Amino acid sequence: MSAEQLPLKVNGVVKRYRQGSNVIEALRGVQLTIRPGEFIAIMGASGSGKSTLLHVMAGLTDVDAGQVLVDGRDLATLSDVQLTSFRRDHIGLVFQAFNLIPALSAEDNIRLPAVDGPELTAKVNALLDRLGMRQRRTHKPGALSGGEQQRIAIARALVCDPAVVLADEPTGSLDSVSGQEICRLLRELCDEQGRTIAIVTHEPHVAMWADRVVVLKDGANLTEFAPSDQRDPQDLAARYQFALAPVSEANR
Numbered sequence: 001m002s003a004e005q006l007p008l009k010v011n012g013v014v015k016r017y018r019q020g021s022n023v024i025e026a027l028r029g030v031q032l033t034i035r036p037g038e039f040i041a042i043m044g045a046s047g048s049g050k051s052t053l054l055h056v057m058a059g060l061t062d063v064d065a066g067q068v069l070v071d072g073r074d075l076a077t078l079s080d081v082q083l084t085s086f087r088r089d090h091i092g093l094v095f096q097a098f099n100l101i102p103a104l105s106a107e108d109n110i111r112l113p114a115v116d117g118p119e120l121t122a123k124v125n126a127l128l129d130r131l132g133m134r135q136r137r138t139h140k141p142g143a144l145s146g147g148e149q150q151r152i153a154i155a156r157a158l159v160c161d162p163a164v165v166l167a168d169e170p171t172g173s174l175d176s177v178s179g180q181e182i183c184r185l186l187r188e189l190c191d192e193q194g195r196t197i198a199i200v201t202h203e204p205h206v207a208m209w210a211d212r213v214v215v216l217k218d219g220a221n222l223t224e225f226a227p228s229d230q231r232d233p234q235d236l237a238a239r240y241q242f243a244l245a246p247v248s249e250a251n252r
């Protein structure tokens with residue numbers, strides 16, 4: 001990870017999906033700046049464009065208008081080959097379904113995105129230690145709990161030392177205890193290592209760990225707020241619900 005990072009910027013991004021004659025505008029001019037070392041949570045109703053936004057920030061999908069800047073690079077200016085290597089070096093991705101290779105051991109899953117060599121072994125060992133997974137290194141994903149599998153997926157996301165970690169509902173398949181452990185881990189990666197983290201979540205208990213909650217509605221920014229201004233997850237949930245459907249005094 002280079003010492004000086006630039007903010008991750010999404011400038012007026014529009015993303016349309018075409019299905020036959022049908023056009024779905026999944027993002028309608030989204031604006032977002034994530035400062036280096038910041039941890040944000042993206043919330044919003046199903047279909048509001050959260051995953052699309054994450055994919056756009058990861059350079060996994062191109063945009064119809066606007067710009068995505070990661071560490072100062074406009075992703076649209078990179079060729080496919082450049083984008084692949086840029087992504088590997090700058091962005092770690094984590095998914096709800098872990099997406100580990102079933103036939104490979106935990107350790108080999110972590111090694112997968114990286115170039116082999118003696119340095120890699122030291123790196124993988126350090127990650128296994130950091131995530132408390134040293135004893136599980138030879139296990140295949142099927143022999144690991146959900147929380148353990150997600151730890152391995154996070155280690156895999158970190159193996160190339162990306163400044164930015166993007167996670168789409170990383171706790172969505174986990175029980176609440178394992179989910180909170182994953183949140184704590186992400187928080188530590190941010191606080192101790194200065195990683196920039198954006199997660200998509202539906203869960204107020206998860207969003208509570210972030211520095212900032214960004215709420216999308218119908219593919220556009222709706223509102224933002226700081227979890228530190230909320231007393232507890234119930235308060236955060238109420239703040240979020242109010243943003244989505246403000247109850248006017250007249251309707252009470």
Ligand SMILES: Nc1ncnc2c1ncn2[C@@H]1O[C@H](COP(=O)(O)OP(=O)(O)OP(=O)(O)O)[C@@H](O)[C@H]1O
Binds near residue numbers: 017046049051053
């Ligand atoms: N590959 C695709 N082709 C066509 N339409 C798509 C595609 N991916 C997403 N969409 C549409 O774009 C909109 C935004 O989808 P997206 O997956 O970003 O929502 P989301 O906020 O992540 O929802 P969820 O909470 O259910 O995961 C939706 O209307 C969805 O149906």
Ligand SMILES: [Mg+2]
Binds near residue numbers: 050051052
């Ligand atoms: Mg989604």
